[in-house]
Amino acid sequence: MGKHEKERDGFKSRTGFILACIGSAVGMGNIWRFPYMVSDWGGMTFLIPYILFVILIASTGVIEEMALGRAAKGGPIKAFGVCTEMRTGNKKTGELIGLLPVLGSLALAIGYTVVVGWIFKYTFLALTGQIAGMKQDMNQIGGMFDSTASAFGNNLWLVIAVLVTAVIMAMGIAGGIERANGVMMPLLFVLFLGLGVYIFSLPGSSAGYRYIFTINPKGLLDPRLWIYAFGQAFFSLSIAGNGTVIYGSYLKDSEDLVSSAKNVAIFDTIAALLAAFVIIPGMAVGGAELSSGGPGLMFIYLVNVFNGMPGGKIVGIIFYICVLFAGMSSLVNLYEAPVATLQERFGLKRVSAVGIIAAFGCCIALLIQGIVSGWMDAVSIYICPLGAMLAAIMFFWIADKEFALKAVNTGREKKIRTWFLPLGKYVLVPLALVALIAGAVLGGIG
Template identity: 30%
Template sequence: KMSSEKQVEGGSAPAEGGQKREYFSSRLAFYLAAVGSAVGFGNVWRFPQLAADYGGGAFLIPYLMALFLIGIPILFLELMLGQYYQTGAVGSFGSLHARLRGVGLSSIFCAFVLVGYYSMLIAWVIHAFFDSFGDDNPWKQEGTTGDSASGYFFNDIIGMSTIGGRPCMRPTRIVGANVGYSALSWFIVFLCLAWGTKWVGRITYFTMGLPVIILFVFLGRALTLPGSEDGVKLYIGEWDLSVLSSQPAVWSEAVSQIFFSLGLTSGIMTAYGSHVDRS
């Protein structure tokens, strides 16, 4: 048993059942993988919208309270369970008590639900990326307005024009291009995971570094656009503290945002923790 707790040369150690469990090659690789799993669409899209809807900077008050009182404790709990039991969510919770295996199974179910629509969001991004090299991209034309950009996104990227308008809308109709791009996104994920944990750790150096650079480029560009001052003021410049009492939903929204911000209860952090040596 003592040998199962020691990391062997090459970054892996025997786990339960005699199988070797591979570890991250370094702490930095683990940190980047964990942060990369937590930071995503929920932070880039959802958080700014919530801040704008609920008092601007005032939203940070319930958000930070939820972060330190709920989010961080659950985060450490999931990581420690995985690291201690050296297995995923189902095995870790099941080791605490057999009836708690359902908690782990629920986490896996949540993960399946998340990747179900996250893969399509990635497909839209890939679709827009390839379309950006074409001549019919609205951003390459002078006089592009918000309406034309919105129409391009909904009709060309999402494919709303292919499912018909009301009352003859057919929401179950398959948009061929997005199906292909979704399959491509799944194939990319497969390539990232196929060679094990150490390979995932290496990939995160790129997948975490490049998005940060791109976000700073977007931030710099956005701050130079007309009306950027109004956007910054709406985001964090205003502190309407009255929403904390007049709109009770701000508290539940802040708590729900924590789960998006940290990637909690989907089994990801427990799985990552299981690939970290106990020592």
């Protein structure tokens, strides 16, 4: 194992690491769920608790997962094993528990592959003018998505999504993942910003902005608002005991990961806000209500809105390119934990590990196309929050206090304050349990 660790790939720069983590965090939740939640709960009424929870989770969970991976120089299996070995002298228990978030990451990646396949298809349809050609015919627009999201309805584009992902990953951490995110993330923000400026110039958009900045004090008293805001922040920041842990393991000891976690949280929130500032005023321009989150928003309702607004063809092209970048960057992150596991446990070369995981992921994704919604619900409701809770328990409860503090403070000039460990122990871990229980009761909270 020592030999493999010496040959271990890694991020070449702090900026590359941050962009990759931002790419992991910025995904479909920012684009098809966040604007809907902002609309459904009343603008600032939702944003206030959401931002509070982002600060809390970034200050604990994101830092903890990055630190855990970097200290162990490995993914969840190795990292959990390091923690239990400290406590009991037995690393096998931790390694067995660490298998769960890896399998969760793979299961989520497989479901996400189906969705990214849809995005590849819609990006192609937008570029070739076929989306604009459907005009505002809701039967045609809805029928297109229904056929795409059916069993074996999008085979070609799903395979293309897997191949593109595999190529990026096979090129390595620095040569593939870091380089790809270095292009996709800045472009995503620039394009989204451009879309936002254009939507701002259209008549009728002001109603959308007024709604976003509305606050309903009574709404803040609703416990469900706080649960959904927490769920959105929890899942948006991509803590699940897998992707952030494995990316952290590629980070140099000289880097300040507390600062990195802060940047990830800031830019993930900016991406979500940009999506809201494009979609909600855009729906206002089209005279439509933001009545649906999930796939219906992005592949049905927004198609209708784009086709009814001035310059809608170009808006649609730019929008789906942005969504494609968000989807691809997250998909690469989700597949990384299982790929790294094959490398760590079996000593496989990266290209071989990527090939095995990509082939397996593609086969299962093709089979679940018709039931992907239920698949994604099961994984996100149960496995992701459980993985996040297990990682937090390992770091804050099982590992030595000295280990945890050293892991966080390595590479940092100003040492983290004493509040960090109690906040992780007594706030983050119980909240992860809340996410698991509330998700099960409410049918998903993020």
